[in-house]
Amino acid sequence: MGRLKITHSSASITPALEGTKVTVGGFVKSIRDLGGIRFFVLYDMEGELQVTASKATTRPEVFTKIGSLTPESTVVVEGRVKVAEQAPGGVEIVPERIEVLSQAVVPLPLDPSGRIKSTLETRLGARVLDLRHPVRRAIFKIRHITLDAIRKFLSSNGFLEVHTPKIVATATESGAALFPVAYFEREAFLSQSPQLYKEILTGCFQKVFEIGPIFRAEEFNTPKHLNETISVDIEAAFADYEEVMQLLEKLIAAVFQEVGERAREELKIVGVKLSTPKIPFERLTYREALELLEKKGVKVPWGE
């Protein structure tokens, strides 16, 4: 626990703060030593900041500490904001105190910048570092914004957010394999869908949704299936399939729209261009879908 308390995030430091004393915290990205000047880039959840120390004006203790920093170390820096056109964001921090909360060991087990590729095994073995990869960080942020957009859309369309039990007594959808749980003296299962609970709830609230984990005990052979995942699940009384399709079309368009606006930077990082789909979506009958697949060389028997 550092004695220095963080006062600002990287993104909140602007040229308007010139001369102000601030404390920022984050991870060391890159370090350069030009002899008389040492600087490093610190990054946090919101962005990056350059910290620049000149040997002539910095306390020797602080100057030395910068020299011994390693990439990805966790540091807190107290200093003054200085306008610097060549720095990212047009500002830098002139450090007065530096606290190293955690010194990263070199060499790192993987390169969080992603320039040097790592195997999945290495990435999972050093997941903390792996999560610092710009693409991984962007994915988490896009996910946050997506869930927020879904909730906003559903709430403003009269849906109530609910949470249903995950430990259940029986299967809710036939055919799905379940994970057994030892529930004290009895056998229970992990829920593979909120289905039955949602149906009961619509008997009172009409429109409900749940965003929560579901569990499927299938032994999948593809990397596209997970045994545990977060589902977005809605249920509406008085609605036929046409109304449900219309609602979901609107939901998808609203989410694309909002994510496209709010996650502009993150989408650039992951290399995805979102274009909000037009409503109504093209509709295919089951037969048309089978025919389309067959044209592409995939033959699915009717009813499979």
Next chain:
Amino acid sequence: MGRLKITHSSASITPALEGTKVTVGGFVKSIRDLGGIRFFVLYDMEGELQVTASKATTRPEVFTKIGSLTPESTVVVEGRVKVAEQAPGGVEIVPERIEVLSQAVVPLPLDPSGRIKSTLETRLGARVLDLRHPVRRAIFKIRHITLDAIRKFLSSNGFLEVHTPKIVATATESGAALFPVAYFEREAFLSQSPQLYKEILTGCFQKVFEIGPIFRAEEFNTPKHLNETISVDIEAAFADYEEVMQLLEKLIAAVFQEVGERAREELKIVGVKLSTPKIPFERLTYREALELLEKKGVKVPWGE
């Protein structure tokens, strides 16, 4: 599935819509038959609406159908809006078509209005009806608004929403009992806290929160403990206990404030008066807390 499509919620029908044809859906609350006039109150998630039919002007088929309605039946009503000062909300519906989607059997297993008390067993046995009790409905709405307020506060304070695995390999907090899960050929457990995952995530995102299920296999003897519950869990890097307390104080005050405003009606129904607590909260040391308990006749040994 009804052929009539709902166009309005009860709350959206105002005197301004006089003469407009609308379709509403919901549950039958009360029915009165005055011979030449039959009316019933229909309620949905947002409120109540009176449906009034006069024998002289209503199609006989519709008039007869109203006569055979039972309380808590699910109906869809198409009709015209009519300003009626004596009706709740100042409007009523003059019905032209009525569709009974589900006719409730009389007598009902319990009284959803709550005037006649039921045992817990009866309530759980007819949970659909039990959920229609005004207090139960209010609780679900307050819960929705509370979660929304928590998310808004945390997101605007730089926290990222995450979801962590619920099927885990080991215990995260010593002492807590776990539910074993048969995970294919291996033994796994249900997560009793997102702790370890949150800690890893703060090594990249600094501030995260999760709202999701946690599982505790303790055999509780009180009705205040649950083996499965939804936890609101935050984790912040660079924060000491003082900063965490300050954040949580602000969170609680913000949620009280917002719920107090947005759930005014529902709080009245459950009979709760919320007054937003003042910040900072009174602080007690551990020793002071023990002394206070002892004064109230509860002796807890140091460290228990």
